[in-house]
Amino acid sequence: MTMSTTPSTRPTLQNSKTPATMCTEAGCTNVAAFSYVWPWGEPGACCSNHRLHVQQRAENLGRGAVHMTAVDPHFVPPITRDERTQLIAARMSAEQETKDALARGAELYALNTRANQECQRLRARNEEAEAQLTDVRAQLDAVIGQRNEALAAAGSAQREVERLKALLPKDPTPHG
Ligand SMILES: [Zn+2]
Numbered sequence: 001m002t003m004s005t006t007p008s009t010r011p012t013l014q015n016s017k018t019p020a021t022m023c024t025e026a027g028c029t030n031v032a033a034f035s036y037v038w039p040w041g042e043p044g045a046c047c048s049n050h051r052l053h054v055q056q057r058a059e060n061l062g063r064g065a066v067h068m069t070a071v072d073p074h075f076v077p078p079i080t081r082d083e084r085t086q087l088i089a090a091r092m093s094a095e096q097e098t099k100d101a102l103a104r105g106a107e108l109y110a111l112n113t114r115a116n117q118e119c120q121r122l123r124a125r126n127e128e129a130e131a132q133l134t135d136v137r138a139q140l141d142a143v144i145g146q147r148n149e150a151l152a153a154a155g156s157a158q159r160e161v162e163r164l165k166a167l168l169p170k171d172p173t174p175h176g
Pocket of ligand 1: 030
């Protein structure tokens with residue numbers, strides 16, 4: 001399996017986001033191995049394959065050979081002021097996001113704690129109410145029991161009155 005690179009993606013140096021310097025010869029997609037400056041000041045870069053082409057062209061122009069400088073593939077240019085500013089801004093933004101996330105986490109934790117406390121309070125109140133209801137039911141049962149006992153007592157008293165009435169003479173003789 002071979003790696004394929006799309007023309008739009010420029011190779012980058014290892015462990016760096018800096019794009020590699022490319023050969024400036026028309027139609028070439030190689031990473032540059034040499035950099036040079038034309039006698040009129042224009043900079044260029046070429047791969048090993050195009051080194052002789054460039055030298056030949058320089059000679060044809062009659063301006064002498066250009067000085068080729070090997071491009072160090074491990075060269076990582078120092079970060080610019082702009083890049084440093086962007087890095088600092090990115091770090092500050094990340095720090096702020098972390099702070100926000102922590103604050104939100106603490107807020108949710110506090111809300112959860114309050115919800116749990118409220119839940120416990122309501123549960124305790126419910127237990128209290130159920131205990132009160134049990135007490136009231138017991139009191140009601142006692143009152144109903146007392147009423148039934150009183151009714152039973154009244155009933156037997158009534159029966160005793162009837163029994164005593166039956167013992168009395170049916171047609172008592174008047175006195176005097
Ligand atoms: Zn080339």
